[in-house]
Amino acid sequence: MPEQLRDNYGRKLDYVRLAITDRCNLRCFYCMPSCGIKFVERDELLSYEELERLIGILGGMGVHKVRITGGEPLVRRGAMEFMERIPKISGVQSLHLTTNGTLTLPHIPRLAQLGLASVNISLDALDEDRFFKITKRKGLQAVLESVSRFADAGIPTKLNMVVMAGYNDEDISAMAALARDRDLEIRFIEEMPFNGKSHEHQLYWDHRKLRDHLFAHFPELRAKDREANSTSQMYSAPKWQGSVGIIAAFSRTFCGTCNRLRITPTGMLKTCLYDDGVLDLREILRNGSSDAQIEQAIRTAAAHKPKDGFEAELNRTSHAVSESMATIGG
Numbered sequence: 001m002p003e004q005l006r007d008n009y010g011r012k013l014d015y016v017r018l019a020i021t022d023r024c025n026l027r028c029f030y031c032m033p034s035c036g037i038k039f040v041e042r043d044e045l046l047s048y049e050e051l052e053r054l055i056g057i058l059g060g061m062g063v064h065k066v067r068i069t070g071g072e073p074l075v076r077r078g079a080m081e082f083m084e085r086i087p088k089i090s091g092v093q094s095l096h097l098t099t100n101g102t103l104t105l106p107h108i109p110r111l112a113q114l115g116l117a118s119v120n121i122s123l124d125a126l127d128e129d130r131f132f133k134i135t136k137r138k139g140l141q142a143v144l145e146s147v148s149r150f151a152d153a154g155i156p157t158k159l160n161m162v163v164m165a166g167y168n169d170e171d172i173s174a175m176a177a178l179a180r181d182r183d184l185e186i187r188f189i190e191e192m193p194f195n196g197k198s199h200e201h202q203l204y205w206d207h208r209k210l211r212d213h214l215f216a217h218f219p220e221l222r223a224k225d226r227e228a229n230s231t232s233q234m235y236s237a238p239k240w241q242g243s244v245g246i247i248a249a250f251s252r253t254f255c256g257t258c259n260r261l262r263i264t265p266t267g268m269l270k271t272c273l274y275d276d277g278v279l280d281l282r283e284i285l286r287n288g289s290s291d292a293q294i295e296q297a298i299r300t301a302a303a304h305k306p307k308d309g310f311e312a313e314l315n316r317t318s319h320a321v322s323e324s325m326a327t328i329g330g
């Protein structure tokens, strides 16, 4: 039996989020500036072979849940073929995808075929104009169509909405009503400062305001028991098909049970969303290190996972939190 990867607090780390590109076909203003960011060159990205080697090493350490994210993962050539290979890697128990849903429609049968365990789709508005104002692109209909087709394909689907005053306030209750009428999980996320310096971060919709707003519109809602390692507090009601939840991503109320590792498109290991990278995996993948040496380096870095996002932020050696979420993976 492999020795389960754990940190010095005894937390089991069994979930890795791989951002396979920093590029994206949308320009959500809370994530990156409208002119984009300085995208990394192809040879700076971890290759699919390097990613597969890493997934295998992690799988051998009990990191059995893999999420593919980005940027927009489907803009990277070969992403589908890569995802098809992941479930065959030893140690992988489930594969998940986070996407903006604008490019997924033609791939849904293949995603179902490869055994995708779930999909998280980012959707911040249910109105074309507001969708455009946030993403600077068109595409709402393609996202809505994808949401329906994922359900038809039997792939559990969560919708994630970043809530921003003045941009999508009126969509909060409309999105929640979707979860009342359909078997969907809708999660409202506090905005974080990871926006590539596209604008000043000011949080209005914090988790308390969001909860009060939901209860004012849907007094029938009741808190559900929190699932282990979950970042969201979920709510539902007897006559609801689905559920709604709140992710206190900026208030960071959930760090105590965090089980996640992140790997950026350039191969930087992050043990917390708020750290600035703790191990350059690309360097050790490319300098001839053995799998055993890479495993040891990961174990040492993971052991020092900070207690919470506040400690991680304090430990940063570079600039303040302002990088684009597309370079981290969300």
Ligand code: SAM
Pocket: 024, 030, 031, 069, 070, 071, 072, 073, 098, 099, 100, 120, 121, 122, 160, 162, 189, 190, 191, 192, 193, 194, 195, 249, 325, 326, 329, 330
């Ligand atoms: N492009 C894909 C998507 O949009 O789902 C995957 C990458 S995106 C960076 C992952 C998640 O990060 C999305 O749910 C997005 O809404 C969220 N995100 C990006 N910037 C954020 C910010 N500043 N605050 C909170 N969430 C953010």
Ligand code: SF4
Pocket: 024, 025, 026, 027, 028, 031, 032, 070, 071, 072, 100, 122, 325, 326
């Ligand atoms: Fe692209 Fe996702 Fe960032 Fe929007 S949130 S710009 S879809 S990476």
